[in-house]
Each structure stands twice: as C-alpha cells, then as structure tokens.
Amino acid sequence: MDLITLAILGFVSLLILLYLRMPVGIAMMLVGTVGIYMVRPAAALPKLAGEIFSEATSYPLTIIPLFVLMGNLAGVSGMSREIYGAAHAWLGRFRGGLASAAVVGCAGFSALSGSSLASAMTMGRVSLPEMKRFNYHDGLATGAIAAGGTLGILIPPSAGFVVYAILTEESIGRLFLAGVVPGLLLTLLFIAAIWITVTLDRSKAPATDDTMSALEKWKALWASSTIVGIIFLTIGGIYTGVFSATEAAGFGAFLAFLVTVYRRRMTRENIVQVFGQTLRATGTVYLILFGAFVFKTFVGFTGVTYALSLWVNELGLTGTQVVIAFLLMFIILGMFLDGFAMLVLTIPLVQPILEPLGVDMILFGVLAVIALEMGLISPPVGMNVFIVKSIAPDVPINQIFRGIWPFWIAMFATLIILLVFPSLALYLPNSMFGS
Amino acid sequence: DTLSMAYFMGTNHPMAKAFLTPFSEMVETETGGSLKVQHFPGGALNASPPAQYSVLLDGVADVVFMLPNFSNRLFQKTSVIGLPNLCETAEECTNAVRSARDELEAEFKGKVLGFWTNSPPVLITRDKAVRSVEDVKGMKIRVSDPTAIPFVEALGASTVAIPVTEVNQALANGIADGVMIDPSGILSFKLDEPGEFVTTWFPGGPSTFVVLMNQDVYDGLSDDERAAIDKIADSDLSMKAAKTYAAIGQKALKHATEKGLEVITLSDDERSKMDAIVAEVMEAVKANPAGDTTIGDVIAKLGKD
Amino acid sequence: MSGHDTEKLPLAGIMNKLGAIACFIGGLGIFFMMVLTVVSVFWRYVLNDALFGIEDLQVLGASVVVACAIFYGALHGAHVTIELIERHVSARFLRYSDIAVHFLSFAILATAVRALVKKGGCGLECGAITSNLGIEHTPFYYILAVACALTALFFALRTLQFLLGKGA
Ligand code: NA
Ligand code: NA
Numbered sequence: 001m002d003l004i005t006l007a008i009l010g011f012v013s014l015l016i017l018l019y020l021r022m023p024v025g026i027a028m029m030l031v032g033t034v035g036i037y038m039v040r041p042a043a044a045l046p047k048l049a050g051e052i053f054s055e056a057t058s059y060p061l062t063i064i065p066l067f068v069l070m071g072n073l074a075g076v077s078g079m080s081r082e083i084y085g086a087a088h089a090w091l092g093r094f095r096g097g098l099a100s101a102a103v104v105g106c107a108g109f110s111a112l113s114g115s116s117l118a119s120a121m122t123m124g125r126v127s128l129p130e131m132k133r134f135n136y137h138d139g140l141a142t143g144a145i146a147a148g149g150t151l152g153i154l155i156p157p158s159a160g161f162v163v164y165a166i167l168t169e170e171s172i173g174r175l176f177l178a179g180v181v182p183g184l185l186l187t188l189l190f191i192a193a194i195w196i197t198v199t200l201d202r203s204k205a206p207a208t209d210d211t212m213s214a215l216e217k218w219k220a221l222w223a224s225s226t227i228v229g230i231i232f233l234t235i236g237g238i239y240t241g242v243f244s245a246t247e248a249a250g251f252g253a254f255l256a257f258l259v260t261v262y263r264r265r266m267t268r269e270n271i272v273q274v275f276g277q278t279l280r281a282t283g284t285v286y287l288i289l290f291g292a293f294v295f296k297t298f299v300g301f302t303g304v305t306y307a308l309s310l311w312v313n314e315l316g317l318t319g320t321q322v323v324i325a326f327l328l329m330f331i332i333l334g335m336f337l338d339g340f341a342m343l344v345l346t347i348p349l350v351q352p353i354l355e356p357l358g359v360d361m362i363l364f365g366v367l368a369v370i371a372l373e374m375g376l377i378s379p380p381v382g383m384n385v386f387i388v389k390s391i392a393p394d395v396p397i398n399q400i401f402r403g404i405w406p407f408w409i410a411m412f413a414t415l416i417i418l419l420v421f422p423s424l425a426l427y428l429p430n431s432m433f434g435s
Numbered sequence: 436d437t438l439s440m441a442y443f444m445g446t447n448h449p450m451a452k453a454f455l456t457p458f459s460e461m462v463e464t465e466t467g468g469s470l471k472v473q474h475f476p477g478g479a480l481n482a483s484p485p486a487q488y489s490v491l492l493d494g495v496a497d498v499v500f501m502l503p504n505f506s507n508r509l510f511q512k513t514s515v516i517g518l519p520n521l522c523e524t525a526e527e528c529t530n531a532v533r534s535a536r537d538e539l540e541a542e543f544k545g546k547v548l549g550f551w552t553n554s555p556p557v558l559i560t561r562d563k564a565v566r567s568v569e570d571v572k573g574m575k576i577r578v579s580d581p582t583a584i585p586f587v588e589a590l591g592a593s594t595v596a597i598p599v600t601e602v603n604q605a606l607a608n609g610i611a612d613g614v615m616i617d618p619s620g621i622l623s624f625k626l627d628e629p630g631e632f633v634t635t636w637f638p639g640g641p642s643t644f645v646v647l648m649n650q651d652v653y654d655g656l657s658d659d660e661r662a663a664i665d666k667i668a669d670s671d672l673s674m675k676a677a678k679t680y681a682a683i684g685q686k687a688l689k690h691a692t693e694k695g696l697e698v699i700t701l702s703d704d705e706r707s708k709m710d711a712i713v714a715e716v717m718e719a720v721k722a723n724p725a726g727d728t729t730i731g732d733v734i735a736k737l738g739k740d
Numbered sequence: 741m742s743g744h745d746t747e748k749l750p751l752a753g754i755m756n757k758l759g760a761i762a763c764f765i766g767g768l769g770i771f772f773m774m775v776l777t778v779v780s781v782f783w784r785y786v787l788n789d790a791l792f793g794i795e796d797l798q799v800l801g802a803s804v805v806v807a808c809a810i811f812y813g814a815l816h817g818a819h820v821t822i823e824l825i826e827r828h829v830s831a832r833f834l835r836y837s838d839i840a841v842h843f844l845s846f847a848i849l850a851t852a853v854r855a856l857v858k859k860g861g862c863g864l865e866c867g868a869i870t871s872n873l874g875i876e877h878t879p880f881y882y883i884l885a886v887a888c889a890l891t892a893l894f895f896a897l898r899t900l901q902f903l904l905g906k907g908a
Contacts, residue, residue, distance in 0.1 A: 022841040023819035030848040040439075043480075046493030049855035053877065054483055056806040056884055057799040059598070065770045065805055066777065169482065173604070241608030243781055244601070250777025257774065275767030276812070279805070282766075283813020284820060286806045300479035338820045381824060488867040493859065506867035508874035544865075575790045581872060584792070595790030596872045610784065 003039065007304035010035045014295070014345070024341040028291025035298035043301075051293040055286060059246065060165065060172055064114070066249035067157040068281045070234075071113030072274040073256035075122050077265050079227035082220075083108035084126045089212055089220035096198035096205040098136060099144040100191045102127035106148030107187040108224075110155040111231040112252065114162070115281060116339075116376055120149025120384045124391040137204035138395045139403025140197060143377075145391075146384040146400060147190060147407030150373035153339075155183035156235060157249060159285055160369045163340060166289065167296075167347045170361050173238050173245040174429040178366050180235070181424050186370070186414045193406035230255045239432055285340070292344035305352040312353050319357035320419070323364060326350055327371050327415060334375020338383065343372060366425045367415060374411045377404045437471045438462070438652065441496035443478040443487065449619075451476065453679035454549050454646065454672060455500060461672070465663035470656070472498070488647070491545055497652045498548065504580050504642050511725040513539045513645075515733040516552060517582035518720065519638035519713050522739065525684065528552040528641045529677035535736040542726065546653040548664065549646035551673040553617040553680040556583075557688075558637035559630040560613040561606055564697060566634070567705045568712070577602055577611040579642065586638035587615070589716045590709065603629055615639055618684035627694040634699045635688070636706065638713045644676070746815055748906045750897045758890060759815040766808025773801045796870035803880045807887035814891045835902060842899040849892035856885035 001009075010031050017027040029048065037044035055061060074080050084105035091097040091104060106123045113119050124145040131141040153160035156176035165172040198205040212220075234252035237243050243251060260266050299305060312322060326346075333342050347368075354364060376384040379401045389397055418425055440459065444451055459472035481490045485505035490496050503510035504517065513532070515521075522528035529551040532539060540547040556579060558565055565571055572591035578584055584594045592613075597605045599620070605611045607629035614626060615637050621627055648664070656664065692698050701709070721731030734740055746752050746759075780794045813819055826834065860881020862868060868877040 017841065017844075018822050019825055020837045020841050021821045021823065021825060022845060023821050025819060026845045026848060029852070030844060033848060033851065040495070042494035043496075045851070045855040046489070046495055046859055047481075048852055049859035049881070050481065050486065050489065050493065050495075052852060052856060052884055052888070053803070053859070053881055054481075054486065056803040057877075057880065058802075059795050059799050062773060062798055062802045065802070065809070066774060069770055069774065171604075241604065241610075242785075243608075244604070244610075247777050247781055250774050251781055253774045254778045271767070272763070275770060276763050276816075278770055279763060279766045279809045279812045280816050280818035282770075282805060283809035283811075284818045287810055287813065287819050297480060300475065336822070336824060338822055341820065341822065381822065485867070485871050489859075489862075492862070492866050505871045506869055506874075508869055509864055509867050573788070575784075575788075581792075581874075593789045594792055596792055596795060598795075611790070 001038070003302040004304055004307055006035065006038055007299060007302035010295075010298060010302070018337075018341065023287065024338060025287030025289070025291035028288075028295040028344070032291065032294035032296075032298040036294070036301060039298070039301040047297050048294055051297065052290050055289045055293060058166065061162065061286070061289070063157070063162055063172060063246040063249045064159060064285050065278055065282045066246070066253050067114045068118075068159075069274065069278045070157075070249060070253040070256045071109070071115065071118050072277050073253065073260050074109065074112045074227060075118075076270045076274055077256060077260035077263055079112075079230075079256070079259065080105075080109050080122045081126050082224040083227050084123060086220045086224035088127075088130065089217040092208055092212070095202070095207060096140070096194045098127065098131045098134060098208065099140055099194045099205065102131070102141075102144045103148040103187060103190045103194070106145070107151050107155060107183065108227065108231070110151040110183070111235065112157075112227065112256070113152050114157040114159040116150045116152040116373065116384055117387050118281070119152035120145055120387045121391065123148060124388055128392055134208045135206050137403070138392070139399045140194070140204045141403075142388045142392055142395050142400040143403030143407055144190070144194060146377050146382070146388045146404060147410075149384045149387070150376050151183055151187060154179050154186060154366075154369055154373060156180060156238075157245070158369065159281075160339065160343065160372055161365060163285065163289065163343055164347065164365045164368065167292065167344060168351050168361050168365070170365060173432075174362055175365050176235075176238060176245055177429040177432055178362050178425045179369070180428055182366055182370065182414060182418055185417065185424065186411065189410035189413055190407055193410040197406050226259055230259075239428070241432065288340050288344055292348075295344075296348040299348050305349055308349060309353045309356060312357075319354065319359040322354060322357055323359055323367065324419070326354075327367055330368060330371035331374050331378075334372060335378045336381055337375070338381075339372040339375050342375065343368065360422065360426065362429060363418070363422050363425055367418060370411055370415055370418075374408055378408060436469070437473050438497040438648075439475055439480075440472050440498040440500075441475045441480040441487065441490055442500040443482055443484050444476065444500075446474065446476045449679050449683055450500065450644065450676060454676040457672060457675075458548065458646065458667065461667050461670070462663070465666060466660050470660050470663070491647055491649055494649060494651075496649075498646065498648050501645050501647060502642060503645055507581060510542045512728070512733045513542055513643055514580075514582055515725055515730055516643060516737065517580045517640040518717065518730070518734070519555075519583070519586050519640055520710065520717070521640055521734065521737065523555065525552055525554040525641060525677040525681040526674065528555065529674055531737040531739055532643060533673065534738050535733070538733070538736050543645065543647055545650045546648040546664070546668070547645060548648055548668045549673045549676065550643070551677040551680075552641035552643050553619060553677075554684040555617070555641050556615045556637055556639045557618050558613050558615050558634040559606065559621065559626050560632045560634070561609070561629055562612065562631070564632040564634070564699060565613065565637075566699055566701065568708050574612040575610075577605060577614045578639070579616055580639065583615065583639035585716050585720065586713050589712050590638065599624065602626065606630060617641060617680070618687045619680055621687040621691055622683065627691050627696055630691070630696055632697050632699060633688065633691050634701065636701055638709065748901060750900050755815060755894065755897065759812055762808040762812045762887075762890075766805050766812060769801050769805035769808065773798060773805065776801065793870075793872040796873045796875055800870070800875065800880055804883055807883045811887045811890045811894070814894045835905070839899055839902045842895050842902060846892050846895035846899060849888050849895060852888045853885050853892060856881050856888060860885065
C-alpha cells in the first residue's frame with residue numbers, strides 16, 4: 001500500500017473510532033501505533049512508549065496541572081465569586097447588565113483558569129441564579145455564560161495555547177501574551193452583542209432595581225482585589241520576564257493556595273475536590289497529547305504533509321488565503337469535533353503547509369483558538385452549552401443554542417478584526433520577546 | 436535498500452548542509468545506488484534532542500544525529516573533551532576526539548559514521564562585562580554542559596541549567612547573568628539582542644556531535660555496502676562539519692561586533708589567573724573515573740596531556 | 741466529560757479505592773511541583789542563586805502526577821469522547837459498538853504497558869537519564885506502565901459490564 005493511501009486510511013479509521021465514542025486520545029494512540037507498525041514494525045512499540053514518556057516528562061507541559069490547580073483554588077477560596085460580585089456591582093444596573101457582568105466575570109476568572117469548561121461552570125453557578133431572579137430571558141442568560149466561558153482558553157493561561165504550543169514548538173509565553181488583547185476585545189464584543197440583543201428586544205433583560213450605594217460598589221470592587229492582584233502578578237510576571245509561563249502558573253497556584261488557607265477554606269472536602277478536579281483535567285489533556293504525538297509520528301512516516309504542502313504550493317495560494325481556508329475548516333469541524341481533538345488532529349497537517357508560506361504561527365494560534373471557541377458553543381456538539389445545560393437543567397438545549405448566535409457572530413467579527421489588524425495580537429508578545 | 440535518517444533540525448541547519456545531506460549523497464554514489472538515505476528532518480520521528488540515541492536503539496530510525504552531552508553519565512569518555520583548555524578551535528578539538536576514535540566510539544552501541552565537535556564556548560553577558568575573575572564572582576551562568584560546573588563555580592559564579600531554546604529569554608530576563616555557549620549560538624539564538632558583551636574564553640569545552648547507524652542495520656548490509664559506509668565514516672566529512680562550525684563561530688563574533696556588542700579577549704594576566712584556578716580543579720577531576728579508566732587517562736589518549 | 745458513575749462497574753469497590761490512592765499520590769505530586777516552582781523562583785530572586793537541575797525534578801514529579809491523572813481521569817469519565825452517535829443509531833448497535841470500542845481501548849492500553857515496561861527496562865545503557873542530574877528514567881516508565889495497566893483494567897471491566905448488558 002502506498003503511504004498516502006495509508007495516511008488517508010488512518011484518518012478515516014480514526015474518524016470512525018471517534019464517532020463510535022472511543023476516547024480521543026486512545027483512538028489516536030491505537031490508529032497511530034497500528035499505522036507506524038504498517039510502515040516500520042520495529043518502531044511501533046518504542047514509539048508508543050517513548051511518546052507517553054516524553055509528554056509525561058515534558059517541562060513546558062508541567063504548566064497544565066499548575067494552572068488548573070490555580071483555577072480550582074480560585075473557585076474554593078471564593079475569589080471567583082468576588083470577581084463576579086465586582087462586575088455585578090458596576091454593570092448590574094445597565095440594561096442587560098447582569099449578562100454583561102457574567103461575561104466580565106468569566107473574563108476575570110479566565111485569567112486564572114485555563115479551561116473554558118471551568119470558566120463556564122464556575123461563573124454559571126454564581127451568575128445564572130441572579131439572572132433568573134430578575135427574569136432574564138433564558139437564551140440570553142445561558143448564552144452569555146456559555147460564550148463567556150470560552151474566554152477561558154483565549155485569555156491566558158490557556159490549555160488550548162499550551163497544546164498548540166507543544167504541537168507547533170512555539171513559545172507558550174508568547175502565545176499567552178498574544179491572547180490578552182484579543183481576549184479583552186472579544187469580551188467587549190460580547191458586551192456589545194448583549195447590548196444589541198437587549199436593545200432589539202427589551203423584554204429579554206428586564207430592568208433591575210439598582211439599590212447599591214456607591215460605597216457598596218467600591219466595597220465590591222475592593223473585595224475582588226485579591227484575585228485581581230494574583231492575575232496582575234502572574235501575567236505581569238510573564239510580561240516583565242520575572243518568570244517563565246510555567247513558573248508563573250506555579251507561583252500563581254501558590255498565591256491562590258495561600259489565600260485559600262488564610263480564608264480557612266482548605267477543608268478536607270475542598271482538598272479532595274480541588275486536587276481531584278485538577279487530576280481529572282490533567283488526565284484529559286495528557287491522554288489526548290499521548291495519542292496526538294503517536295499519531296503525529298505516524299503522519300510523519302507517511303510523508304503526507306510534504307505531499308499536501310506541495311499541492312498547496314501548486315495552487316499558488318497566499319498565506320492569508322490558506323489561513324482563511326483553514327479557519328473556515330476549523331469552524332465547520334468545530335461543530336462536530338471536540339476542540340482539543342480538532343487541534344491535535346489538524347495542527348500537524350496544517351503547520352507544515354503554513355510555515356513555508358510565511359504565516360505567523362503565533363497569530364495563527366490565536367485565530368485557531370478563537371475558531372476552537374466557536375466550536376465550543378456551536379450546535380450540534382458544543383461542550384460549553386452542555387456544561388451550561390447541566391447547571392440550568394430546565395432550559396431546553398435548543399433555546400441555549402438560539403441564545404448563542406449573537407456571541408458566535410462576535411467571535412466571527414473578532415477573527416476578521418485580527419486578520420485585518422494582526423498587531424492587536426502580536427504587539428504584546430513582540431514587545432516582550434522581540435519579533 | 437533505503438536507510439531512514441532522523442534529525443531534529445531542519446534541512447537548512449548548517450550541520451544538515453555540512454554533514455547529513457553530503458553524507459546521504461555519498462552513500463548513494465559510493466554504493467552505486469544500492470543504498471539510499473531517506474531524510475526525516477525537523478524531528479519528524481522524535482523531536483526531543485536527548486531522545487535521539489534511543490530512537491536509534493529502538494529501531495525507529497536507522498541513522499540518527501545525536502549529542503552525547505545530554506547523557507554524559509553514559510558517554511563518560513566522550514564527554515571528556517567538554518573539559519576546559521584541552522583545545523582551542525573546532526578543528527583542533529575534532530582532531531583530538533578523532534585521534535581517540537576507537538576508545539570513544541566503543542561507548543556507542545552502533546556504527547559511528549560521523550564524529551566532530553563545535554568550538555569551545557564563549558560567555559555572553561548583558562549587564563556586566565567579564566574581563567577578570569572578579570567580574571565573574573556572584574554571576575548566575577547558564578552552562579551548556581554539566582561538565583563545566585566545577586570550573587565555573589571555582590571562578591565564583593553559580594550555575595543554572597536552561598534549555599538552549601530558552602537562553603535568549605533567560606538572558607533578557609536576568610534569569611541568567613551570562614550564557615555560556617559555543618559562538619555559533621549567538622546567531623542561532625539571536626543572543627546579540629539581549630547580550631551586550633562577549634568574552635571569548637570561558638572555562639569549558641566544545642560539544643560533540645555523533646552520527647550513528649543502528650548496529651543491526653550495519654551488520655545486515657552487504658560486504659560492499661559496509662565497505663562504502665566505512666569509507667565514508669573514515670573520510671574527512673566530519674572534519675568538514677567541524678570547519679563549518681569554526682567558520683560560523685567566526686561569523687557570529689563578527690556579527691556581534693557589528694551589532695554593537697563588545698567582544699572581549701581576556702588579557703594574558705587575567706587569563707593566566709583563571710587558568711590557574713581551572714588547572715587546580717582539573718587536577719582533582721583527572722582522577723575521576725571515565726568508564727573503565729580515568730578522565731586523566733582519556734585526556735592522554737586525546738593527545739592533550 | 742460528565743462524571744460517569746462507576747457503580748455498575750464490576751469490582752467497583754476495589755477500583756474506587758485504587759482511584760482514591762491515585763488521587764492522593766497525584767495530589768501530593770501536584771503540590772510538590774507547586775512548591776518546587778516557588779522554591780526555584782525564591783532561590784533566584786531572594787537568594788540570588790540558581791538551583792541546578794530543578795527541571796529534572798519537576799518533570800519527574802510531573803510523570804507521577806500524569807500517571808495518576810490518566811487512571812483517575814478514566815475512572816471519573818474525564819477522557820474526552822465525541823457524542824454524536826446516539827442520535828443516529830439504535831441502542832442495540834450502541835451496545836455492540838461500546839463493547840468493541842472499550843475492548844480496543846483495553847487492547848491498546850495493554851500494548852502500551854508492554855511497550856513501557858520493555859523500553860523503560862533499558863535505563864542508563866540507552867541514555868534514558870535526565871539531562872542535568874542524570875537520574876534514570878526506568879522507575880518512572882514503570883509508574884506510567886502501572887497507570888496504563890490500571891486504565892486498561894478499567895476498560896476491560898467496562899467491556900465486561902457492557903457484555904453483561906448493564907449499560908453505562
Ligand atoms: Na484562561
Ligand atoms: Na460545536
């Protein structure tokens with residue numbers, strides 16, 4: 001069998017196994033190992049073991065358990081509630097303000113958490129009951145949280161960027177900094193989307209009785225200063241070069257740990273919850289990476305990426321055209337595939353095509369992560385929507401998906417803005433690391 | 436037959452151009468086309484530099500490009516050339532290791548096809564120029580190889596291990612005050628950007644590079660093919676790779692000067708002060724074991740006693 | 741990703757105990773990694789000295805954490821699957837496909853155990869040591885092998901569970 005056919009066969013069997021609900025990482029491990037065996041029998045087992053060990057002992061990847069821990073500690077210590085509290089105090093009185101507060105709360109929590117699901121879950125729990133109390137439209141309320149949660153992987157730290165960085169051998173620190181401005185931009189566009197939605201249909205966000213005094217507002221803001229302080233120390237530490245991204249995660253986790261202990265929230269129950277959740281999230285990412293690297297080696301053996309890049313060359317497309325084509329592919333694939341699965345499946349194929357065309361892989365990482373976020377909230381498979389559904393069981397899933405569209409469009413707009421003004425993403429990392 | 440050759444650098448890397456590509460062409464011409472070499476560049480088979488030896492032993496690739504320095508504990512004799520003051524240039528250092536080839540190559544489980552070194556390291560600093568022993572005191576120095584640690588510490592600095600891909604950032608951030616690296620590293624890692632000073636001598640030796648063929652694969656070749664491979668392994672191809680490093684090193688220092696860095700050659704006085712400290716440590720180190728012999732004995736075999 | 745219950749799993753009691761042990765060891769490992777980071781930053785800025793080889797300890801700690809995380813994650817349904825199929829096929833088909841997929845998962849993980857034990861068995865000789873401190877990789881290969889073995893066992897038990905027709 002020629003190698004290109006083998007590669008195609010590999011992809012097809014992988015998609016079938018994924019459709020049959022085989023865990024993503026295990027499916028890639030299986031197809032990758034069998035595929036390597038077909039090309040070079042002696043390499044199959046050593047490669048399987050070697051990649052498991054290499055990823056398990058990869059220094060850049062140690063950032064994952066550390067920042068997941070930081071996010072979980074922020075949850076149990078009550079810091080996540082405080083950031084929502086501050087957003088609520090200042091935005092709550094505007095029409096649609098509770099939804100905007102949920103989005104801002106998500107953005108703030110995202111600066112401590114690397115996962116979209118954790119952001120949606122944590123902020124959903126505090127903000128949904130509030131929006132219910134003031135008779136917000138279910139679609140708007142749940143949509144804001146599902147979409148706001150996706151900021152978790154755009155605003156650093158981000159598991160999405162780490163996985164992308166590992167696959168492309170780009171700098172994690174650079175990617176993190178590249179996500180900051182687009183993350184803030186998307187937050188603003190989410191708020192704009194809410195504003196437009198409630199302006200078009202005022203019944204979706206009834207006015208709230210604003211009884212908070214100025215003093216109370218400042219108090220709420222002050223209460224959030226702990227979490228804001230930690231965010232500044234960690235992201236500022238990366239930016240000023242005081243420490244690497246990995247060290248920032250460890251240091252941030254330690255600060256969050258101190259706060260948790262100081263507030264006497266380090267109960268036995270919380271310890272089990274925090275470390276259990278951290279381990280589960282760590283397991284999720286690593287298993288996928290094990291599979292991704294075994295599969296990547298198989299793809300490397302077949303030489304299919306070389307064939308693809310020759311083909312793209314022949315078509316004579318420019319870098320931007322290819323980037324747009326890939327982003328559209330991501331948006332479509334993201335409807336059905338899990339975001340990480342999509343990333344690890346496509347990046348090994350996409351990178352060898354993009355690099356020779358002179359595409360900035362940091363910029364592409366940011367664009368890819370936004371496309372991945374769109375997948376998290378788009379039907380039929382939207383992980384964040386399912387998470388929100390689990391917090392709001394009485395809201396029909398289709399209603400949540402309908403509430404999503406304004407936010408989905410905001411993300412699409414962000415993609416276009418970044419394609420036109422790439423420096424929005426690249427200014428921070430280039431000013432720190434040099435271009 | 437086709438040999439698969441794995442390396443973690445791209446096809447444009449100087450060592451790919453100086454050794455790996457000419458090597459594969461030589462294999463084809465010398466065997467009259469009965470053997471071909473397929474390249475797997477860019478870490479397609481394994482991107483981790485320290486893992487290249489196991490890539491070969493596992494049979495993942497037939498030929499690998501590897502840096503024994505990642506496993507000094509295993510290649511104890513080969514690592515000896517990493518000690519300071521044994522040689523001055525990439526050519527001289529390569530001659531030294533090649534003169535002890537039989538002894539050193541026996542450490543590798545495979546057929547050694549290429550064996551050369553780069554140049555001894557320079558020191559790049561940012562905030563403080565190093566012109567004397569006093570300047571070194573209290574600095575945090577990134578060493579490229581644990582072999583150099585006792586010497587750098589004897590000069591009064593502390594050492595830190597940083598992956599080479601992160602040295603630029605580490606120097607910019609002050610995680611390291613100085614980076615010890617072979618001069619070609621100035622170009623590869625753009626150290627002229629964070630760096631302000633280059634001191635052209637610092638106590639360390641070069642890194643070695645080995646191109647290794649899987650022993651079973653070698654044994655399975657026909658007599659003619661083996662003879663062709665032996666011929667290439669004994670050719671001056673390794674020395675050409677060393678010369679490439681020497682040339683890049685010169686170019687790098689020139690580039691640094693052009694970029695406004697001060698390139699410092701230690702005064703004879705200061706150099707002899709440092710040499711005296713190095714020599715003292717060296718006496719102690721010589722007694723240490725290196726495989727079935729001592730470091731001192733290996734130094735003698737390198738012709739550098 | 742939702743937390744599957746392990747109630748109907750054969751040997752549920754034992755598996756949950758093993759999961760608790762993994763959680764305990766993994767939790768300690770994460771804590772160790774956190775402290776190690778803080779110590780190295782402290783050393784650098786406060787003591788103005790650099791700790792040599794801290795990365796080696798960090799990554800070996802990570803391998804223990806990852807081993808625990810893989811198994812613990814499997815027990816708690818953390819391993820991502822793509823849920824599209826249930827709206828397209830019958831429950832009967834789903835049962836057979838679940839049996840097949842869980843068995844295949846068991847098979848590849850068991851293969852991974854074999855591969856890890858074999859490759860890990862060659863330590864120093866194969867250059868399988870950390871770059872700075874020269875610590876042998878072998879025990880850490882074995883820890884990952886144990887984790888894969890427990891995860892394989894989990895999938896074997898799931899296969900059994902579906903064969904017995906007990907559903908998820
Ligand atoms: Na985040
Ligand atoms: Na989707």
